[in-house]
Amino acid sequence: MTATANPPAAAKPKSDSFFRKALRQKRFTFGFTVTLILIAFVLLAPHFAPYGERETAGLPFSKDGVFGTDYLGQDVLSRLMYGGQSILLISVLATALGMVVGILIGVIAAYSGGWWDEVIMRGNDVLLAFPQILLALVVLTAIREPKSWVIIVLVGASHAPRVARVARGVALGIVSRDFVVAAEALGEKRSRVILAEVLPNMTGPLLAEAGLRLTYSIGLVAALGFLGFATDTGAANWGLMMKENQLALSTQPWGVVAPVLMIAIFTIATNLMADGLAQASQKGD
Amino acid sequence: MTDVTATTQELKVVSKGGLVVEDLEVSLTGRGVDVVDDIDLVLAPGEVVGLVGESGSGKTTVGTSLLGYSRAGAFISAGKVLIEDRTSGAVRDVLKLPWKEVRQLRGEEIAYVPQDPASALNPSIRIGKQIVELLELRGIGTAASRLQGARDGLAEVGLPTDDEFLRRYAHQLSGGQVQRVALAMAFLPKPKVLVLDEPTTGLDVTTQKMVLDTMAELCRSHGVSALYVTHDLAVVANIADRVAVMYAGQIAELGPRDAIFANPSHPYTRALLDSIPHLSQARALKGIPGRTPSPGSRPEGCRFNTRCSFVVDACRTTVPELRTIAPDHQVRCLRAGEIGAWDINIGTVPDSDPGKLRDVILSVDGLNVFYGRKQVVHDVTFDLGKGEVVALVGESGSGKTTISRSVGGLHKEWTGTLMFEGRELARSARKRSAEDRRRIQYIFQNPYLSLNPRLTIEQIIRRPMELFGLAKGKNATDRVLELMEQVALGSQMLRYQASRLSGGERQRVAIARALAAEPDVMICDEITSALDVSVQGSIVELLEGLRQSRGISMLFVTHNLALVRSIATRVEILQAGKVVEAGPVVTVMETPHEDYTKKLLSNSPRID
Secondary structure, X not given: OOHHHHHHHHHHHHHHHHHHHHHOOHHHHHHHHHHHHHHHHHHOHHHHOOOOOOOEOOOOOOOXXXXXXXXXXXXXXXXXXXXXXXXXXXXXXXXXXXHHHHHHHHHHHHHHOHHHHHHHHHHHHHHHOOOHHHHHHHHHHHOOOOOHHHHHHHHHHHHHHHHHHHHHXXXXXXXXXXXXXXXXXXXXXXXXXXXXXXXXXXXHHHHHHHHHHHHHXXXXXXXXXXXXXXXXXXXXXHHHHHHHHHHHOOOOOHHHHHHHHHHHHHHHHHHHHHHHHHHHHHHOX | OOOOOOOHHHHHHHHOOOEEEEEEEEEEOOOOOEEEEEEEEEEOOOOEEEEEOOOOOOHHXXXXXXXXXXXXXXXEXXXXXXXXXXXXXXXXXXXXXXXXXXXXXXXXXXXXXXXXXXXXXXXXXXXXXXXXXXXXXXXXXOOOOHHHHHHHHHHHOOOOOOHHHHOOOHHHOOHHHHHHHHHHHHHOOOOOEEEEEOOOOOOOHHXXXXXXXXXXXXXXXXXXXXXXXXXXXXXXHHHOOEEEEEEOOEEEEEEEHHHHHHOOOOHHHHHHHHOOOOOOOXXXXXXXXXXXXXXXXXXXXXXXXXXXXXXXXXXXXXXXXXEEEEOOEEEOOOOOXXXXXXXXXXXXXXXXXXXXXXXXXXXXXXXXXXXXXXXXXXXXEEEEXXXXXXXXXXXXXXXXXXHHHHHHOOOOOEEEEXXXXXXXXXXXXXXXXXXXXXHEEEEOOOHHHHOOOOOEHHHXXXXXXXXXXXXXXXXXXXXXXXXXXXXXXXXXXXXXXXXXXXXXXXXXXXXXXXXXXXXXXXXXXXXXXXXXXXXXXXXXXXXXXXXXXXXXXXEEXXXXXXXXXHHOOEEEEEEOOXXXXXXEHHHHHHOOXXXXXXXXXXXXXXXX
């Protein structure tokens, strides 16, 4: 067995028990269940949606079906189910990207300390000065029909400096502890000190932060959709749906209200999850 | 309160301003498990009672129960705490009073001095204001006289009373000053009873002595009875009139101080005494095997039977009662009187021979250490022989830890020469060769910080082996088990996470991790100061064994001179970053030349 095989084996039982600890939090269990139901609702669209994604179900803004039809006569329920797929996928990937990059920046800054810390974090502060959606808007206006990965990278990049601040704060409390100094004294590689000694002790707060970032991602991607920036303007998209159907808000409100409700429920659920994780991580250790 | 029944003897104590605890029991909420039970204790007016025990013995629980308080998750399930009503003269039971009266009573009649006064004082309110506020809350004096009251209180504990001092914040005072402010605040409302919860833990010996003297003086002059909670019998020996030794939630032995120290009759008291180092003579220190059982997992019969060296079959089945073996001297042991006499000189060994030939392995020459532009260590020179223990002794701020960190390569802002087997060592551990890093191992003061809480014991101990290529795979695991046996850790702990262990067990893991690298020099930075005396005994026992069997040299940093006598061959006394006196332990401690050394020696608490 080599040294590198150790950390993952170590992390497993801990994250396992952490999850169980989190399940004891009512808010986590609730948020987690609702999230799972929502994901199932969205993923099962091809099997359970009454109509296809771009299939016309009747007249525009009619009351046919559960939620009626939209401006092109497509079924709102079906659009709702299909429309979640891209938004959820993009949000999750963008959050993951933002978390990884942000954590790396933050932990490296905290661990290097001194001059490096200053340089990295002041650069970070400059990025923080821009509103989160601005960067995405600037780039997206230049590109027609952007690929999904462009949106993922843009949203992820806008998260990174914010995550970095949190990660640095958490890491600062850990890098000064004696076990990190002990690893240094043994002559461990710097990368291993970060990966095996520092990071595993940050999981709690970082998981909570990830939940929060996911919430922001959903909001951000939906906002971009509403403003007309989506990978495929013909495809279903919660943000886009609000924009498309706002004309008939008074006569066929479901076209707008349904996606809004989905986003609200999903945001609340992921936030509750994040809260529960944060509490569980505080109770631990 | 007329429903309170008390014996005439108890009434006598209470009516003079004392306090009586009767059949006190504190249980965990919802589990029906008692933390402490069957506690009977009398605090006569003006008397200081020492309450001694290891961590987990329930001593703090008893202390706070006197104020009618129990920590979250526990509640006082039975018993009485009797005290006289100031105005009516009737006997009152603190535990039955309505909470408003309890609130009034806390601080006013029964005061509490916490372990960490720095966290008890509000960091954002000036000292003077805090004391005035206290007097205001208690309705003492008039608006005009309170400031003078605060000054008087500070004067009583020997602190300055000028405006400059009153305007300071808690963080601008030293640890001893903060503790004395806390004492002053406890005494100002003129309580009848004082509960002190390890108030001198973490203080230097000189400061400790000052705080203890102040406390004893105030108790005498105000006729206040005090319950002094501590894990250190040596402290108790200097201040207490009577001593209660607690084990696993019960009083194991109770008696006048002289009786306890001259004729300790409970095996646990004896074991505690055996683990305390003496100033006058080296001792082979012994720890108590095992750990204090936690509430709910205490053994049948006598609670000490699993760790007792005098255990017989009856101890495992019969629950011993507190028996009176001499006037005022009670013991909870079936075999009290059968286990022979005890002598304070048991376990003394000859002091290490100062004339022995030395084979120098590590030498430090002209060491100057800096933190930024500030120089904290000035021109320190000493050396360390093979298989020898050199102690660096000093109070906080003397630079002893800084020196050890520089030698260990953890701090790199220093100048001077550091020779290891005739070769010069680089400043930081990273710049040293892997072989040098392996051969010099550092053990940290606080075992709660020095082990990664997310790793298992196995991962922690095997890491140095893998890193230095000493063992791999199955061999490494076998070696880990071997090391765990050496440091007296059960093999079932192999896959435990460090966060599940007690302080003593963690420190053993840290020692095993150092040993895993097969070092020639170990730098021990106050490694026992965060631990109970009994655990300190077993750690020292372990280190001494290692030194003899493996010839490991040690640089032992400590503030405890008595410990030095038992473990070290040579000692360097440090003050403000300079060596003030150095030499063989026997010479320095028997015939100290410097005033500072003499002061340290005279201020050290001792039982011999």
